[in-house]
Amino acid sequence: MEPFIRSDQFNYIKEQINHLINAHTTVNDSGVLEAMSSLTEEKVKNVFPKLHDHQAALLNKSKEIVDQADAVFFLSQLRAHVIPFPQVSEDKLKNLFPKVKKLKIPVLEGIDLRDISYIGWNDYGAKRKYLVTFIEGDWHGLEGSFSSSYQENICTICNSHEKVGLFSAKIKSSGDHLLKRGNYICQDSMVCNQNISSLHNLHQFVHRMKEASF
Numbered sequence: 539m540e541p542f543i544r545s546d547q548f549n550y551i552k553e554q555i556n557h558l559i560n561a562h563t564t565v566n567d568s569g570v571l572e573a574m575s576s577l578t579e580e581k582v583k584n585v586f587p588k589l590h591d592h593q594a595a596l597l598n599k600s601k602e603i604v605d606q607a608d609a610v611f612f613l614s615q616l617r618a619h620v621i622p623f624p625q626v627s628e629d630k631l632k633n634l635f636p637k638v639k640k641l642k643i644p645v646l647e648g649i650d651l652r653d654i655s656y657i658g659w660n661d662y663g664a665k666r667k668y669l670v671t672f673i674e675g676d677w678h679g680l681e682g683s684f685s686s687s688y689q690e691n692i693c694t695i696c697n698s699h700e701k702v703g704l705f706s707a708k709i710k711s712s713g714d715h716l717l718k719r720g721n722y723i724c725q726d727s728m729v730c731n732q733n734i735s736s737l738h739n740l741h742q743f744v745h746r747m748k749e750a751s752f
């Protein structure tokens with residue numbers, strides 16, 4: 539079976555499975571549990587616009603999950619079908635940031651590309667953060683100043699309460715003047731990636747940081 543699950547979809551499924559296990563430890567009513575199991579299966583399958591029979595058969599097993607051991611087994615089966623983030627060479631990264639003279643290259647060794655929806659890294663010395671996304675066949679590089687915040691806050695990309703920082707970038711508007719736009723995002727992009735259960739916010743963020751009219 540070809541990989542068919544994106545990293546964010548895998549995280550979403552994991553969330554639903556966790557809700558279901560929680561229900562099994564806190565709810566006694568078998569009718570309620572049965573309804574929750576069916577709902578979990580439905581939610582898990584609705585993530586995908588269309589499914590082949592063998593893919594649906596794999597996801598159907600979500601409704602049989604009762605405890606942590608079942609969940610671990612189910613998720614390990616799913617993991618084999620997660621699409622890795624595309625490989626990106628050092629030259630490619632440099633091309634995405636043509637104006638940056640000394641680009642600090644991220645360390646990607648040891649990172650399982652199935653765990654990420656974007657590449658993000660910090661250059662703490664220069665107080666800058668870099669993000670690389672691959673959206674519908676197009677690579678995007680985002681670069682901005684980054685100042686860590688002392689308090690936790692909601693991240694614009696993953697929508698979770700995490701240690702964040704203000705990412706701000708200059709955007710060219712019509713008439714060629716620059717406007718500055720800033721958003722709080724996770725300091726640690728690996729943590730952020732683990733929290734992403736939908737690509738919607740990530741895509742919005744990229745558009746907003748690229749286009750003045752957005």
Ligand SMILES: [Zn+2]
Binds near residue numbers: 696698
């Ligand atoms: Zn985040």
